[in-house]
Amino acid sequence: MSSEYLIKQLSVFINNEPGRLAQIAAALKECNVNMKAFNIAESSGFGVFRAIVDDPDKACAELSKKGIVVKETNVIAIPMVNRPGGLLDVAKIIGDAKINVEYGYAYMNNDEASFFFRVDDAPAVIERLLAAGIKVLKEKDI
Amino acid sequence: MYWNETIEKMPISELKDLQYKSLKSLVNNLYSFSTFYHDRMKEMNVRPNDIQSLSDITKLPFMNKSDLRDNYPTKMFTSPKKSVVRYHVSSGTTGKPTLVGYTANDIEFWTESLARSLTSVGIGDGDVIQISYGYGLFTGGLGLHYGAERVGATVLPAGTGSTERQLELMIDLDVTAIACTPSYLMHMGDVAKAMGIDIRKDTQLRKAVLGAEPWSDNMRKYIENELGVQAYDIYGTSEISGPMFSECSEKDGIHVWGDTAIVEIIDPETGESLGPGEKGELVMTVLKKEAMPMIRYRIKDLTSVMEEECACGRTSPRIRRIDGRSDDMLIIRGINVFPSQVEHTLMHMPEMTGQYMIVVDRVGALDLMTVQVEVGQETFSDKIDDMLRLKKKISSELKKYLNIGIDVELMSPGSLPRFEGKAKRVIDRRKL
Numbered sequence: 001m002s003s004e005y006l007i008k009q010l011s012v013f014i015n016n017e018p019g020r021l022a023q024i025a026a027a028l029k030e031c032n033v034n035m036k037a038f039n040i041a042e043s044s045g046f047g048v049f050r051a052i053v054d055d056p057d058k059a060c061a062e063l064s065k066k067g068i069v070v071k072e073t074n075v076i077a078i079p080m081v082n083r084p085g086g087l088l089d090v091a092k093i094i095g096d097a098k099i100n101v102e103y104g105y106a107y108m109n110n111d112e113a114s115f116f117f118r119v120d121d122a123p124a125v126i127e128r129l130l131a132a133g134i135k136v137l138k139e140k141d142i
Numbered sequence: 143m144y145w146n147e148t149i150e151k152m153p154i155s156e157l158k159d160l161q162y163k164s165l166k167s168l169v170n171n172l173y174s175f176s177t178f179y180h181d182r183m184k185e186m187n188v189r190p191n192d193i194q195s196l197s198d199i200t201k202l203p204f205m206n207k208s209d210l211r212d213n214y215p216t217k218m219f220t221s222p223k224k225s226v227v228r229y230h231v232s233s234g235t236t237g238k239p240t241l242v243g244y245t246a247n248d249i250e251f252w253t254e255s256l257a258r259s260l261t262s263v264g265i266g267d268g269d270v271i272q273i274s275y276g277y278g279l280f281t282g283g284l285g286l287h288y289g290a291e292r293v294g295a296t297v298l299p300a301g302t303g304s305t306e307r308q309l310e311l312m313i314d315l316d317v318t319a320i321a322c323t324p325s326y327l328m329h330m331g332d333v334a335k336a337m338g339i340d341i342r343k344d345t346q347l348r349k350a351v352l353g354a355e356p357w358s359d360n361m362r363k364y365i366e367n368e369l370g371v372q373a374y375d376i377y378g379t380s381e382i383s384g385p386m387f388s389e390c391s392e393k394d395g396i397h398v399w400g401d402t403a404i405v406e407i408i409d410p411e412t413g414e415s416l417g418p419g420e421k422g423e424l425v426m427t428v429l430k431k432e433a434m435p436m437i438r439y440r441i442k443d444l445t446s447v448m449e450e451e452c453a454c455g456r457t458s459p460r461i462r463r464i465d466g467r468s469d470d471m472l473i474i475r476g477i478n479v480f481p482s483q484v485e486h487t488l489m490h491m492p493e494m495t496g497q498y499m500i501v502v503d504r505v506g507a508l509d510l511m512t513v514q515v516e517v518g519q520e521t522f523s524d525k526i527d528d529m530l531r532l533k534k535k536i537s538s539e540l541k542k543y544l545n546i547g548i549d550v551e552l553m554s555p556g557s558l559p560r561f562e563g564k565a566k567r568v569i570d571r572r573k574l
Contacts, residue, residue, distance in 0.1 A: 014554060015554050020554070046517075046551075046553075048524055048526060050524055069518070069554060102527075103525075103526075118525075
């Protein structure tokens with residue numbers, strides 16, 4: 001039931017060197033991958049590029065063929081309203097539900113915005129959100 | 143000043159005669175009492191009687207570090223175990239250590255050799271010497287300690303680390319000489335500066351006996367100018383006992399006492415002997431060693447030999463400053479590291495893809511070793527925490543086997559160079 005709410009995210013490992021992001025971007029272009037949202041997390045000496053894309057399974061397979069280490073992970077998406085306090089509404093929901101967010105990032109399209117976030121047990125968290133009457137986005141909603 | 147004038151100034155022809163006699167009796171002994179060496183000689187079809195002159199040494203088989211590893215721990219010992227009074231241990235090529243044992247006489251020969259060396263640089267009675275080499279399994283600390291006590295110096299057994307405290311003691315105890323690695327002395331200089339201590343003015347330090355890692359004449363100039371000390375090169379490896387031989391006050395080559403050892407230089411590729419002045423691989427035969435005799439031991443350090451008498455009047459052959467290695471051993475902060483050890487450690491971690499590179503830098507006075515490893519599909523995680531945990535795991539595994547702190551850098555697959563034929567997995571950027 002909750003599985004239809006799982007959003008597939010692609011993660012790619014990148015070396016912390018000039019030109020590495022361009023290399024990944026070129027591969028995404030060659031594989032004809034369209035992104036809806038992405039973020040880059042960096043640590044000492046390396047980074048992780050994470051993206052929500054149109055056809056994640058196909059993109060994952062194409063990138064792997066190019067020798068790029070890519071991983072599919074499930075994340076959760078909640079709609080946000082594009083106005084001051086929009087994030088607070090979402091943060092309160094997540095906080096009240098005592099959900100521990102590993103990381104998160106946003107996507108915005110005119111007045112509509114979405115908050116993508118990663119938790120340890122996504123299906124269980126989705127159940128809790130739905131039970132509390134919170135709107136959770138499906139892949140086709142994005 | 144000489145410690146043993148008779149030996150140190152012995153005419154070269156007499157010294158060679160002494161060497162021949164010692165070699166002959168050593169070979170006789172080993173042929174009778176060492177299964178290891180007996181078998182080696184038989185394989186090469188050499189008998190003790192084939193040694194009829196000093197140059198016949200070239201008929202004898204070589205020994206290698208792998209022999210020590212293969213015969214670990216004590217299979218090569220030629221003395222009963224109960225007559226062994228001490229062990230020292232150094233790192234081996236594949237994670238297995240190299241063990242060296244000493245009889246009471248071995249310690250005595252070692253101490254005597256260092257007493258001559260320290261005397262030759264003018265360290266003796268009235269000096270206070272700070273031994274800032276590692277004490278313990280490493281040979282440097284205890285070796286120099288015994289040598290320095292023998293010449294009547296006051297020893298401060300400081301060991302390594304706690305640099306600020308070492309500097310305070312140096313001042314409080316009027317230390318006049320120090321024995322340590324050249325990079326540690328440079329590090330001390332930096333720390334002193336940061337503490338507002340001027341080693342030239344605020345201390346009595348005038349002499350430094352430096353070794354256990356490669357260094358250069360440029361480093362010597364830097365140390366002497368910066369710290370106002372005279373810096374001397376000391377040489378040895380655990381297989382030949384430890385630090386054994388040093389330069390004299392002339393700073394023109396390391397005196398290898400002729401009654402104690404025979405030096406040869408060979409072509410590392412062919413094993414052919416090279417003449418004086420020709421650069422090649424150092425091969426040493428230790429004439430005075432009981433628990434673990436070393437004949438024609440291939441140390442793999444590159445140098446050349448000078449046979450003529452030194453300006454100081456000493457007649458033993460001298461070797462020039464070590465100028466690299468004929469194998470891939472690295473010396474990181476005084477510790478021997480073989481790339482094969484890194485490989486061995488990584489191969490035992492199922493997470494690893496097998497692709498790695500070793501990068502060595504010198505930051506300030508300290509060596510910094512970085513191991514770059516490629517991240518595989520199975521180990522990659524979208525969570526930074528997981529990746530940091532992996533990084534930490536690799537570096538603590540490496541630390542466990544190599545005994546030094548190593549930085550780990552995670553790399554994306556395919557980003558490290560691939561090799562056809564012999565892999566060159568080490569980039570040494572240190573400028574000595």
